[in-house]
Amino acid sequence: MATKALEARFEHLTVNDENEAPTNTSFKSKAAATGTIASLPSSHPRANLVKYALQTTNESRQNAGQITTITTTTSVPTLPPSPVRKPAQSSRASDESHEKQTVAFFDQPQAPKQFHLGMFEIGKPLGKGKFGRVYLARERSSGWICALKVLHKSELQQGKVEKQVRREIEIQSNLRHPNVLRLYGHFHDSKRVFLILEFAGKGELYKHLRKEHRFPEWKAAQYIAQMAAALKYLHSKHVMHRDIKPENILVGIHGEIKISDFGWSVHAPNNRRQTMCGTLDYLPPEMLKPGSSDNFYNEKVDLWSLGVLTYEFLVGEAPFEDTPIMTQRRIARGDMSVPSFVSAEAKDLIHRLLVLDPEKRIPLDHVLQHPWIIKHCMTKGGERGAQRASDSNRKSSEQ
Ligand SMILES: Nc1ncnc2c1ncn2[C@@H]1O[C@H](COP(=O)(O)OP(=O)(O)OP(=O)(O)O)[C@@H](O)[C@H]1O
Numbered sequence: 456m457a458t459k460a461l462e463a464r465f466e467h468l469t470v471n472d473e474n475e476a477p478t479n480t481s482f483k484s485k486a487a488a489t490g491t492i493a494s495l496p497s498s499h500p501r502a503n504l505v506k507y508a509l510q511t512t513n514e515s516r517q518n519a520g521q522i523t524t525i526t527t528t529t530s531v532p533t534l535p536p537s538p539v540r541k542p543a544q545s546s547r548a549s550d551e552s553h554e555k556q557t558v559a560f561f562d563q564p565q566a567p568k569q570f571h572l573g574m575f576e577i578g579k580p581l582g583k584g585k586f587g588r589v590y591l592a593r594e595r596s597s598g599w600i601c602a603l604k605v606l607h608k609s610e611l612q613q614g615k616v617e618k619q620v621r622r623e624i625e626i627q628s629n630l631r632h633p634n635v636l637r638l639y640g641h642f643h644d645s646k647r648v649f650l651i652l653e654f655a656g657k658g659e660l661y662k663h664l665r666k667e668h669r670f671p672e673w674k675a676a677q678y679i680a681q682m683a684a685a686l687k688y689l690h691s692k693h694v695m696h697r698d699i700k701p702e703n704i705l706v707g708i709h710g711e712i713k714i715s716d717f718g719w720s721v722h723a724p725n726n727r728r729q730t731m732c733g734t735l736d737y738l739p740p741e742m743l744k745p746g747s748s749d750n751f752y753n754e755k756v757d758l759w760s761l762g763v764l765t766y767e768f769l770v771g772e773a774p775f776e777d778t779p780i781m782t783q784r785r786i787a788r789g790d791m792s793v794p795s796f797v798s799a800e801a802k803d804l805i806h807r808l809l810v811l812d813p814e815k816r817i818p819l820d821h822v823l824q825h826p827w828i829i830k831h832c833m834t835k836g837g838e839r840g841a842q843r844a845s846d847s848n849r850k851s852s853e854q
Pocket of ligand 1: 581582583587588602636653654656658659705
């Protein structure tokens with residue numbers, strides 16, 4: 456699987472010059488051919504989602520995966536064929552060599568500080584967000600695979616999100632954790648900003664969840680353990696994400712999760728923040744009190760969202776899903792019930808996370824030690840999850 460994903464073929468690429476957009480993106484990739492991720496149904500299950508400050512992403516989801524052609528008026532030279540990669544011995548070998556290449560390219564002392572578009576071959580579109588598109592890309596000299604996010608400056612200006620993007624870049628580029636999507640660098644030309652991102656080979660977790668409807672407990676527990684490890688790392692760096700939801704989680708080639716979309720994250724050194732943002736279903740009660748003198752919150756908002764996420768993984772829908780007004784009321788009261796098919800241990804963790812008083816929510820260390828997590832990360836199906844979670848903890852504490 457990993458081999459296939461990394462053997463994306465790059466064809467017919469032409470660019471204007473080093474600073475211009477690709478003119479043709481008619482790429483084929485074996486990753487796409489495997490069709491491991493089902494496309495979303497046209498009636499999007501989250502169509503009724505209401506967001507504060509953040510615009511809806513439904514349109515982007517429905518458009519995700521469509522092949523897009525970027526056209527420019529200038530005539531362009533055709534680039535030489537891309538280097539052919541030797542077939543890997545095994546998928547594991549391929550993954551390891553990919554990891555080594557990543558390290559070799561970006562972490563070597565002489566790694567280029569100045570990136571430009573000409574360094575990359577552009578592959579198939581991976582998806583479309585509100586302000587731009589994301590493409591599979593390959594660094595020419597090393598063959599290293601990444602995801603290139605292209606944002607149009609005019610659209611960022613129109614949407615008044617330049618500050619948000621700058622913050623996203625500043626925060627994400629300083630983060631190093633196996634369950635946090637890496638941002639390797641960025642560059643821009645007169646019209647666009649390009650973000651060089653780690654490629655998450657298995658796409659959006661949201662699509663996996665919609666396809667499976669709900670996850671078995673062992674899988675949900677492994678994902679939650681990885682989320683807890685990633686959040687623990689973020690909070691240790693004084694970063695609160697504030698927009699945790701399945702749409703903002705990607706899946707790596709080994710099935711490990713990667714938190715992405717740091718557009719609403721903030722550095723929270725000592726102070727508490729008061730901004731209203733995020734998806735309504737995932738908003739904690741303390742962020743639902745505009746104008747109130749109690750309208751302060753801290754990184755514990757992510758614990759509430761982790762509780763909502765745990766619920767949604769296991770049940771297939773968010774716990775407070777209702778009309779917008781009712782959702783707000785129910786969040787404010789903590790009014791939800793966990794269906795009887797959910798195990799007592801999982802129920803217990805959900806109840807310890809979805810606590811109205813932020814200070815009384817179970818801390819991330821305790822989440823990682825919770826019987827539900829331990830049970831599913833130590834049993835047969837959970838071994839890899841436990842390994843991943845403990846790897847995550849070890850690696851982040853080493854950094
Ligand atoms: N690093 C990546 N690896 C693989 N696929 C990616 C990667 N980044 C983004 N994608 C795909 O591209 C889509 C668009 O991503 P993007 O970050 O632009 O938008 P978004 O987060 O979905 O929406 P919004 O613009 O509202 O933040 C994602 O939904 C995902 O399917």
